[in-house]
Amino acid sequence: MAALNLLTTKGLSRNFGGLWAVHNVDFELPEGQVRALIGPNGAGKSTFVGLLCGRIPASSGSVQFDGRDVTALPAHKRIALGMAYTFQITSIFAKLSLWENVALAVRRKHHGDANAVEGGVKAALSRVGLADRADQLAGDLSYGHQRLLEIAMGLGQQPRLLILDEPTQGLAESEVDDFKKLVRNLAGETTVLLIEHNMDVVMDTADMITVLNFGEVLAEETPETIRDNSAVQAAYLGTG
Amino acid sequence: MSAAAKSVWLHGGVITLLFALQFVLPAYHHGNLARIMVLAVYAMGYNMLFGYTGLLSLGHALFFAAGMYGLGLTIAFLDFAPSPALLSGIISALIVSAVVGFLALRTTGVAFMIVTLMFAQAGFLTILLFGEYTRGDEGFVIQQPERVLAGIDLTTPGNRYFAALILFSVCLIITARVVQTPFGKVLIAIRENEDRARMLGYDVLRHKLIAVIISGTMSGAAGAAYALLFGYVGASFAAVQYSIFPLLWVLLGGAGTTIGPLVGTIFMFYLIDLSSGLTSAYMLIAGVTLVLLTLFARQGLVGELRKRALPWLP
Ligand SMILES: Nc1ncnc2c1ncn2[C@@H]1O[C@H](COP(=O)(O)OP(=O)(O)OP(=O)(O)O)[C@@H](O)[C@H]1O
Ligand SMILES: [Mg+2]
Numbered sequence: 001m002a003a004l005n006l007l008t009t010k011g012l013s014r015n016f017g018g019l020w021a022v023h024n025v026d027f028e029l030p031e032g033q034v035r036a037l038i039g040p041n042g043a044g045k046s047t048f049v050g051l052l053c054g055r056i057p058a059s060s061g062s063v064q065f066d067g068r069d070v071t072a073l074p075a076h077k078r079i080a081l082g083m084a085y086t087f088q089i090t091s092i093f094a095k096l097s098l099w100e101n102v103a104l105a106v107r108r109k110h111h112g113d114a115n116a117v118e119g120g121v122k123a124a125l126s127r128v129g130l131a132d133r134a135d136q137l138a139g140d141l142s143y144g145h146q147r148l149l150e151i152a153m154g155l156g157q158q159p160r161l162l163i164l165d166e167p168t169q170g171l172a173e174s175e176v177d178d179f180k181k182l183v184r185n186l187a188g189e190t191t192v193l194l195i196e197h198n199m200d201v202v203m204d205t206a207d208m209i210t211v212l213n214f215g216e217v218l219a220e221e222t223p224e225t226i227r228d229n230s231a232v233q234a235a236y237l238g239t240g
Numbered sequence: 241m242s243a244a245a246k247s248v249w250l251h252g253g254v255i256t257l258l259f260a261l262q263f264v265l266p267a268y269h270h271g272n273l274a275r276i277m278v279l280a281v282y283a284m285g286y287n288m289l290f291g292y293t294g295l296l297s298l299g300h301a302l303f304f305a306a307g308m309y310g311l312g313l314t315i316a317f318l319d320f321a322p323s324p325a326l327l328s329g330i331i332s333a334l335i336v337s338a339v340v341g342f343l344a345l346r347t348t349g350v351a352f353m354i355v356t357l358m359f360a361q362a363g364f365l366t367i368l369l370f371g372e373y374t375r376g377d378e379g380f381v382i383q384q385p386e387r388v389l390a391g392i393d394l395t396t397p398g399n400r401y402f403a404a405l406i407l408f409s410v411c412l413i414i415t416a417r418v419v420q421t422p423f424g425k426v427l428i429a430i431r432e433n434e435d436r437a438r439m440l441g442y443d444v445l446r447h448k449l450i451a452v453i454i455s456g457t458m459s460g461a462a463g464a465a466y467a468l469l470f471g472y473v474g475a476s477f478a479a480v481q482y483s484i485f486p487l488l489w490v491l492l493g494g495a496g497t498t499i500g501p502l503v504g505t506i507f508m509f510y511l512i513d514l515s516s517g518l519t520s521a522y523m524l525i526a527g528v529t530l531v532l533l534t535l536f537a538r539q540g541l542v543g544e545l546r547k548r549a550l551p552w553l554p
Contacts, residue, residue: 075438091439096429104426107422
């Protein structure tokens with residue numbers, strides 16, 4: 001029996017003043033998979049995930065999450081259904097402590113339960129290696145650490161689908177390795193949709209790769225077969 | 241000490257201090273402080289929206305006036321006793337703020353400022369238009385017999401001070417409590433980064449609407465209490481200056497701090513009071529001081545204190 005799809009889109013499109021940033025995308029993401037979304041700059045990756053989580057309204061097409069049509073739902077309701085989203089351009093609460101940043105992510109589910117919040121915050125910060133900085137202000141962190149904090153805010157929500165928009169951008173080599181481990185650890189429990197330019201990360205973490213080009217799906221391959229796909233190479237991998 | 245414990249000590253301390261001051265202050269300052277406490281309630285209401293949620297309204301005089309007229313008109317025309325009249329003032333402000341919030345929150349930023357300003361101007365003009373009942377600019381007086389609340393005569397200085405202190409304390413405790421709750425933390429999150437708050441799954445619009453209602457209702461409670469304690473209802477309290485005052489008090493005292501509104505109100509009250517004793521150009525002195533403060537203490541008095549010395553201040 002085929003695995004259940006956690007997320008499905010049909011004919012999903014978004015037009016920006018005549019330009020189809022995302023055009024007619026049919027996309028299926030099975031539960032539990034780590035999926036990488038790659039493509040050249042301006043391919044429409046960020047727009048596509050924006051359409052999934054409701055940050056950007058669709059021009060046409062539909063989004064199904066967990067068997068339910070969410071196309072008409074505002075972003076916060078989709079998030080409440082179990083999506084989590086991290087921004088390509090770091091977006092944190094700079095004047096609040098790391099602890100409070102993650103607590104805001106954790107609290108929505110464990111509303112009144114202070115112990116559960118405390119535990120959730122500790123767990124999420126530990127997973128990205130920032131537990132000992134919990135009392136620092138988020139704005140005082142280095143850029144790389146802010147990226148990690150943002151991932152912790154994603155994890156703190158205990159989402160069913162974790163959407164990460166270029167999480168490793170600005171991370172040091174060793175942090176990228178830790179990130180790979182983190183994603184592989186998530187593999188069993190959470191479905192991950194990962195936009196990523198670093199092909200090492202893609203090859204080491206993804207179960208499947210979707211290639212987007214000019215707003216359309218160019219290919220869907222496993223890491224093993226993608227290097228042989230000549231269309232992908234021409235569009236993205238830069239060999240000719 | 242935990243944040244909650246510090247909060248109890250701080251706010252308990254402020255209330256105790258205000259309680260004790262009534263026994264030592266000379267009559268003049270005693271009367272001033274009663275007035276300041278009521279105005280500080282107005283500032284605290286404003287601070288809930290501006291300081292904690294990050295929404296700048298230029299129309300809070302509408303809420304202050306809704307409370308004031310909700311009390312004054314029911315006393316004048318429906319012969320309400322003070323307690324139901326007070327309740328009527330508070331409910332009027334609640335309804336007005338719910339309606340204004342619902343409509344004005346369709347806009348953001350500068351548009352929100354303008355829309356709230358327009359609503360308040362519309363309210364002001366409505367008061368003038370119905371001058372037959374409201375007596376317009378001239379206003380009307382609430383007589384001494386109508387200001388006896390549950391057997392307590394609110395026209396005597398001692399009772400008046402005590403009533404102001406009770407209202408102030410209740411509103412201070414509400415504010416201190418709200419900003420410690422998960423709801424209050426979400427308001428702060430919205431102030432800091434609205435998009436991020438939304439993408440953490442919070443209904444930003446709903447939170448803002450509730451913030452407008454808390455803010456407007458507290459402002460209205462101040463308006464109603466002001467009329468009851470000082471016996472006068474007039475259209476000048478609905479005019480644009482009364483929308484600007486709470487903004488100034490909060491900016492001076494420290495936006496987004498629980499005790500900043502009180503500090504700012506005291507500061508500005510005595511700034512004007514003292515400088516008008518020195519010269520007829522007192523607004524100039526007040527103005528220059530305000531400019532200096534905004535240049536050198538941008539977070540307001542309590543805000544600077546928090547930044548430099550006491551980072552735990554709520
Ligand atoms: N708000 C917007 N208004 C107009 N055009 C937009 C908007 N957002 C994106 N675009 C355009 O849509 C296209 C896709 O942009 P998008 O950000 O989705 O690409 P991307 O694949 O995420 O690129 P990158 O790898 O650089 O992040 C680009 O041509 C971009 O200029
Ligand atoms: Mg992008």
